[in-house]
Each structure stands twice: as C-alpha cells, then as structure tokens.
C-alpha cells in the first residue's frame with residue numbers, strides 16, 4: 001500500500017491528483033465544508049504551557065507557534081513555519097555554504113568530483129562559470145552529514161564523532177525540544193537532504209540509532225514536499241501531507257519508527273514571493289548567541305542573498321536531527 005501511494009505521487013505526470021494531500025493550516029482555520037473531514041486528520045496542539053520559553057533570533061516566540069498533530073499518526077507534530085524570513089534565510093545559507101564543508105561528509109563521488117568540490121561544494125559552485133558544469137555540480141549534491149556519522153552501507157553509526165555538531169543547530173533543536181517537553185534531547189547526528197525539484201526519497205524507517213525513543217527533529221526549507229507518513233509496516237496506507245518552507249516536524253513516540261517518504265517536490269515559491277520583510281529588526285546589538293552573527297545580518301543583503309535564492313528557486317532542503325546514544329551510554 002505504501003509503495004503504491006508513493007508511485008502515484010511520484011508519477012511523471014505534471015498534474016498528479018493532489019486532492020488527498022493534507023494542507024495542515026487550511027484544515028483548522030478555514031471554515032469550509034472540508035473542515036469536518038479534515039478535523040479528523042489534523043488537530044491543533046496547544047503548547048502554551050511552555051514554562052520558560054527561550055527564543056532565538058529568526059524564530060517566533062513559542063506562544064505564537066501554530067502546532068498540529070495528526071490524529072491517525074500519534075507522535076507526529078508539525079509546527080507551521082515558526083521562522084521569520086530572515087531566520088529561514090539564515091538556515092538555508094548554513095545548509096548551502098557551511099554544512100557541506102570538510103570535515104562533514106557529502107555524497108559527492110570522488111571519481112566524479114575533485115577534492116576542491118568535495119571539501120567546499122558551495123564555494124566551487126559559486127566560482128564555476130561554465131553553465132553545464134554548474135548544473136552538474138549543483139544537482140549532484142544530495143546530502144551532507146555531521147555529528148556521529150551514519151554509514152549508509154553498513155547502516156550503523158561510526159565509532160567516532162566524525163565532525164562537531166554545529167552549536168547553532170544544537171540551540172535550534174534545544175528550543176523546540178524544550179518547548180515540547182523533551183528537555184533531555186541531545187542532538188548528536190544530522191543529515192541535510194538536498195532535493196532538486198524532480199527528486200524523491202523512497203520509503204524507509206530511521207532505525208539505526210541505538211536510541212530509538214528520542215524524538216527526531218526535521219526542518220523544511222524552500223519548495224514544498226509531499227511527505228508520506230505511514231505505519232510500522234508497508235501494508236498500512238500512508239497519509240500525505242505538505243511540508244512547506246519553514247515547517248518543523250517532530251517524529252516522536254509511536255511515529256518515530258514509522259515508514260515515511262518524499263515522493264514529490266512541488267515548486268510553490270519563486271524568489272519574488274519571498275522578499276525580506278523587516279520583521280527582525282537587526283541592529284548591531286542583537287544577541288545572536290551561537291548563531292553566526294555576520295551571516296544573520298548578511299542574508300538581508302539582496303546581493304549576498306541572490307545565489308542562495310537562485311538555488312532555492314527549484315530546490316528543497318531538509319535538516320534531519322537525531323539523538324544517537326541512550327542516556328548513560330558511554331560515547332561511541
């Protein structure tokens with residue numbers, strides 16, 4: 001059943017049937033006829049009992065988050081774009097410019113790309129003036145990993161912390177973890193997935209982590225994904241939801257080990273629709289904490305932002321963060 005639904009959305013047709021894809025916001029806020037049906041699928045989640053909500057530049061205050069659960073998939077939480085435009089730009093720039101650099105690991109094959117591209121992909125892409133070569137380098141980037149490194153062949157985590165977990169991403173996860181009652185969550189491994197429009201991620205479960213009870217945090221930026229969330233077996237029919245730019249999804253509890261996939265990326269945004277509104281007053285004194293202060297400022301500069309905007313025009317980025325160890329485990 002899961003594979004069949006995956007195929008339906010993946011199909012090459014330009015107009016697949018999207019009527020059953022759940023658009024989380026609309027379900028609860030629009031008082032149309034569909035509400036009665038959709039309310040059985042999506043429920044509003046109140047996290048107003050946050051005790052000491054921290055905040056972070058570029059993220060709205062937790063009291064303003066719109067959070068939802070999926071009735072048929074206990075443990076899935078979606079927070080509908082709690083970022084400001086500047087905040088989204090910051091994380092996109094980190095994923096493109098910084099995270100794919102050595103010592104982090106990227107998927108780029110050593111037979112197809114020389115060391116300069118594999119160690120600093122974005123820089124080499126920016127320097128490339130040949131159109132065809134630019135396209136080849138751009139579309140080859142599919143993932144980068146950091147923290148404890150997951151070996152995709154053996155499906156186990158390597159013994160060594162392969163590269164330090166970025167402090168800013170750690171703070172970002174901490175903010176959501178704390179607000180949702182997972183104060184003990186330790187971000188230890190991340191994969192950033194790059195999805196050019198037309199690419200997919202097939203059905204799988206994430207079960208390599210020795211710790212399978214800690215939640216998994218997922219951040220989506222750029223173009224919209226159709227995300228399938230199923231059950232513990234491929235027999236169960238998955239629910240299709242849209243994950244839009246800025247959405248934060250938490251896979252916790254029962255859903256942590258469920259099948260999921262991305263059968264399609266839909267181009268919904270153009271650079272023109274994401275102009276920078278002055279929602280973050282960025283002054284010299286703003287406390288950016290663990291974030292890169294210069295970058296937080298620079299993403300508001302149209303010239304600086306232009307190459308990032310061009311990349312995102314036909315791409316989606318997903319940051320997927322996991323805890324690897326169980327409490328009390330010695331470090332791998």
Ligand SMILES: O=C(O)CCC(=O)C(=O)O
Pocket residue numbers: 191193201206218220225227243260261262318320
């Ligand atoms: O892109 C997504 O939303 C999901 C990515 C994912 O499932 C993974 O990296 O394991």
Ligand SMILES: [Fe+2]
Pocket residue numbers: 204205206260
């Ligand atoms: Fe996954």
